[in-house]
Amino acid sequence: MKILHTADLHLNEGASERWDALDELVKVAREHKVSALVIAGDLFDHNAEAEKLRARLRAALAGGGFQTIILPGNHDYKAYLSGLYFGENVTVINNWAEPVRLGEAVIWGLPYERLSGERLVGRLREMGGLMNPEEPNILLFHGELLDAYFSRHELGDEGDQRYMPVRLSYFASLPLQYVLAGHFHSRYTGWQLPEGGLFIYPGSPVAVTRRENGRRVANLLTLGETPAETELNSYHYEELKINLDPFNPVDPRVLLEQKLQGIHPQAKVLLTVQGLFNGSTLALNESELAEALRKIAGSRLTGELVEEFYDVQHVLEDDLFKHFSSRLAGLDCPPGQEEKVKEMVIRAFRVVKACS
Numbered sequence: 304m305k306i307l308h309t310a311d312l313h314l315n316e317g318a319s320e321r322w323d324a325l326d327e328l329v330k331v332a333r334e335h336k337v338s339a340l341v342i343a344g345d346l347f348d349h350n351a352e353a354e355k356l357r358a359r360l361r362a363a364l365a366g367g368g369f370q371t372i373i374l375p376g377n378h379d380y381k382a383y384l385s386g387l388y389f390g391e392n393v394t395v396i397n398n399w400a401e402p403v404r405l406g407e408a409v410i411w412g413l414p415y416e417r418l419s420g421e422r423l424v425g426r427l428r429e430m431g432g433l434m435n436p437e438e439p440n441i442l443l444f445h446g447e448l449l450d451a452y453f454s455r456h457e458l459g460d461e462g463d464q465r466y467m468p469v470r471l472s473y474f475a476s477l478p479l480q481y482v483l484a485g486h487f488h489s490r491y492t493g494w495q496l497p498e499g500g501l502f503i504y505p506g507s508p509v510a511v512t513r514r515e516n517g518r519r520v521a522n523l524l525t526l527g528e529t530p531a532e533t534e535l536n537s538y539h540y541e542e543l544k545i546n547l548d549p550f551n552p553v554d555p556r557v558l559l560e561q562k563l564q565g566i567h568p569q570a571k572v573l574l575t576v577q578g579l580f581n582g583s584t585l586a587l588n589e590s591e592l593a594e595a596l597r598k599i600a601g602s603r604l605t606g607e608l609v610e611e612f613y614d615v616q617h618v619l620e621d622d623l624f625k626h627f628s629s630r631l632a633g634l635d636c637p638p639g640q641e642e643k644v645k646e647m648v649i650r651a652f653r654v655v656k657a658c659s
């Protein structure tokens with residue numbers, strides 16, 4: 304039996320790329336013939352969205368040939384309290400004591416509540432008492448794993464509050480095969496539970512903030528086996544760095560074009576251009592080069608182009624530098640060494656020029 308596990312779609316009325324990501328998840332779920340698509344919290348960006356968007360959600364999830372199991376998260380837990388209908392094959396786990404049966408597996412959920420760590424330990428112990436250790440038990444959880452030491456911004460836009468803070472040790476007494484979690488957006492991560500079983504964050508399936516860098520994935524799980532990430536074709540950000548080298552004959556504009564070709568079509572680029580260039584060979588000054596690169600990146604660029612590059616033609620044309628370069632060329636330097644030394648000298652010249 305297979306399950307596709309995701310979380311943190313943060314659907315709202317706008318952000319069409321998040322709806323596209325939902326369609327992509329449905330497609331992947333079908334291709335792998337999973338029994339269930341599990342959404343471990345924050346399916347909606349805000350509580351109010353569920354009421355407005357449920358018809359659209361029903362359409363997206365209908366006819367997939369699998370169950371959808373939704374856990375309320377910190378962004379949307381109030382949305383499910385009135386028992387909204389999301390479709391025939393969609394179940395919301397609103398009660399920690401009422402699991403969902405899926406083939407031979409039992410899917411438990413801990414819907415989001417404002418609970419302290421201490422009360423969470425008690426709650427998990429109560430849940431453990433209800434579980435049959437002979438059955439494959441799976442727990443859906445939305446919150447923060449304190450063992451993970453994430454930086455705050457890896458969670459998405461959550462501010463400084465702690466949501467359902469747990470430690471791996473809290474799960475020690477529970478007969479669990481998997482904890483399928485949500486809330487941590489950055490990337491797919493997994494931990495071994497103290498007494499067997501695995502805790503998995505799949506990362507967001509679509510970038511919600513610019514910090515969600517790199518291809519997005521979902522967690523594809525075959526019961527009893529080690530889960531694996533499966534790549535999604537969805538909107539995300541890619542960091543791209545171009546290092547300029549005044550001795551590299553390849554034009555930086557061509558370099559950028561080449562690098563853009565290797566980037567996923569649904570990715571937006573966070574572009575940083577660093578290093579030194581010779582404005583006279585390119586016939587461009589710093590602002591013209593920035594403009595040209597911005598134009599090449601076009602609509603693929605997101606945010607500001609980070610400009611950390613300098614035109615050093617005034618150094619390259621300096622007589623002292625030319626003299627030094629010809630001396631260096633006459634020496635028998637190992638490959639690459641000459642360019643390295645020249646770059647160091649250019650940087651030193653820039654400092655000297657700034658003083659004079």
Ligand SMILES: [Mn+2]
Nearest residue numbers: 345376377486
């Ligand atoms: Mn969350």
